[in-house]
Amino acid sequence: MQSPEKPVAVFRRSPRSWGFWWRTIVTLGIYVLTNWRLNQISLTTRRLTQRRGNVLTGNETAMSLERVTDINVNKSLLGSILGYGDIVIQSAGSDSAEISFTSLQNPDKLRELIFDVKDGRLDEEKL
Numbered sequence: 001m002q003s004p005e006k007p008v009a010v011f012r013r014s015p016r017s018w019g020f021w022w023r024t025i026v027t028l029g030i031y032v033l034t035n036w037r038l039n040q041i042s043l044t045t046r047r048l049t050q051r052r053g054n055v056l057t058g059n060e061t062a063m064s065l066e067r068v069t070d071i072n073v074n075k076s077l078l079g080s081i082l083g084y085g086d087i088v089i090q091s092a093g094s095d096s097a098e099i100s101f102t103s104l105q106n107p108d109k110l111r112e113l114i115f116d117v118k119d120g121r122l123d124e125e126k127l
Helices: 018-038 077-082 107-119
Strands: 040-043 047-052 058-064 067-074 084-091 099-105
Touching: 018 047, 018 077, 040 107, 047 099, 047 107, 067 107, 077 084, 099 107
Parallel strands: none
Antiparallel strands: 040 047, 047 058, 067 084, 084 099
């Protein structure tokens, strides 16, 4: 009777090769680009829309600018230096955040634009 087969060693492609790193960088680049394109906040003269998603799924939340009640912007020290931060937007009749976005580029500008549109400083004729 023979003894059962036992693994001795497993060999894989070396992570020290140029081909390994090239495929890794391309794959991560495609992921980051796709993630960047599919996650956004759009501001129009009447509504605010957030799209969230990835290659397989997607979600969209829209709210009328008239319903916006509170906008919170949080920035870390590095975020203040590099111009990014987190934004949380709440609407009337909701206890939780309806729109939230982490690591958003220029969150202060978005907040100012929302207030400008709500106050009538930016209207459809000027745009």
